[in-house]
Amino acid sequence: MQNVIPRRKKTIREIDVRGKRVLVRADFNVPLDEDGAIAEDTRIRASLPTIRYLCERDARVILCSHLGRPQGRVVERLRLTLVANRLSALLGWPVVALRDCVGPEVESAVAEMSGGDIVLLENLRFHPEEKKDEPAFAEKLASLAEIYVNDAFGASHRVHASVVGVPEYLPAVAGLLLEREIGTFTRILEDPERPFAAVIGGAKVSDKLEVLENIISRVNTLIIGGGMAATFLASQGYGTGASHVETDRLDAVREISAKATKRGVRLLLPRDVVVAERLETGIPTRVVPATEIPDGRVIADIGPGAADDFSHELASSRTVVWNGPMGVFEIPEFAEGTRRVAAVLANLRGTTVIGGGSTTDAVERFGLADQMTHVSTGGGAALTMLSGKPLPGVMALDDAGTP
Ligand code: ADP
Numbered sequence: 001m002q003n004v005i006p007r008r009k010k011t012i013r014e015i016d017v018r019g020k021r022v023l024v025r026a027d028f029n030v031p032l033d034e035d036g037a038i039a040e041d042t043r044i045r046a047s048l049p050t051i052r053y054l055c056e057r058d059a060r061v062i063l064c065s066h067l068g069r070p071q072g073r074v075v076e077r078l079r080l081t082l083v084a085n086r087l088s089a090l091l092g093w094p095v096v097a098l099r100d101c102v103g104p105e106v107e108s109a110v111a112e113m114s115g116g117d118i119v120l121l122e123n124l125r126f127h128p129e130e131k132k133d134e135p136a137f138a139e140k141l142a143s144l145a146e147i148y149v150n151d152a153f154g155a156s157h158r159v160h161a162s163v164v165g166v167p168e169y170l171p172a173v174a175g176l177l178l179e180r181e182i183g184t185f186t187r188i189l190e191d192p193e194r195p196f197a198a199v200i201g202g203a204k205v206s207d208k209l210e211v212l213e214n215i216i217s218r219v220n221t222l223i224i225g226g227g228m229a230a231t232f233l234a235s236q237g238y239g240t241g242a243s244h245v246e247t248d249r250l251d252a253v254r255e256i257s258a259k260a261t262k263r264g265v266r267l268l269l270p271r272d273v274v275v276a277e278r279l280e281t282g283i284p285t286r287v288v289p290a291t292e293i294p295d296g297r298v299i300a301d302i303g304p305g306a307a308d309d310f311s312h313e314l315a316s317s318r319t320v321v322w323n324g325p326m327g328v329f330e331i332p333e334f335a336e337g338t339r340r341v342a343a344v345l346a347n348l349r350g351t352t353v354i355g356g357g358s359t360t361d362a363v364e365r366f367g368l369a370d371q372m373t374h375v376s377t378g379g380g381a382a383l384t385m386l387s388g389k390p391l392p393g394v395m396a397l398d399d400a401g402t403p
């Protein structure tokens, strides 16, 4: 079986950071509300252990991150000043926000830092060179520090300058958050406590094909929900009303089902579903057997019978990984299936790992995030790991055991 990370990577605990200038690539890409305020600060909180670790050792901490999609130019509302303020409040320690991430002003600010000081560089994506992974830009960032720490799990699937470029110029190690994320996914994929179940949902099967193909050879149970259940049902010859079926994926889905049978993996599709004419709030809904979806109706959520089946199956699992909501949970009428799965996992006496932007969002909305073993801070990066593919940002780090 393919290994998720071929070699263990060095972490900040294996390098002498005392008094050093340390450039930390963090993931402060937090959601903002309409007023431009921080809507949710999980990612900032998740970065605290590494920052505290460095400050306690008198390192000079130079933080950097991207925020949003400024398309390579300065966008006032995407400045990181708000993040610096929130971080400062959480740490109880000053965090100085700089007006750029490279250049003479940044260099002199960094030169004046003392041990334990923290600065936050300006949004990396204000420079187009960041996304293009331009070596000269990476080298300028690297020149600010003596050690590079990647703690940005959520950006580690990107081939960007601050993720893969900078580590070419500096000793490069994993931060505590990155270590925890990678360790959790590696453990459940390579050596899970069994029975091991995966719950996969979301809108489209095409978004999750690589995850399904990788996970099917690792799990004991695969549970399918969300809009993608329509393509699974169609692949077995059932009508799916007006639900979106990805006809070009029917063969791929049949192959996954065949693999499940061959390997003795229990594959659960929803027995019943909530359907509606459209995916809108206030619209009349009906619960129907999954094999009898009326014409003109779309699958909006798993039904209560399916939620019972899934709950029963999950309750006896020792490890569960969940990616993709069971229904259009953003609309209250279609949130129940997702809520039921979240509730079972919250009460499970085993390892529960939540990955994916929407899935994490759902679990947080239900107030159940604290009751999971691990709620990933990365969407795309978590999917990459679940697909069994290496993360470029992790590959770029120094191997453990090297001087
Ligand atoms: P994640 O971000 O956790 O990886 P996805 O992006 O794959 O999850 O899927 C999330 C989206 O899937 C949500 O916006 C949700 O509304 C949508 N979704 C779930 N069930 C359905 C459905 N039955 N029909 C259409 N969209 C759905």
Ligand code: MG
Binding pocket: 356, 357, 358, 379
């Ligand atoms: Mg998503």
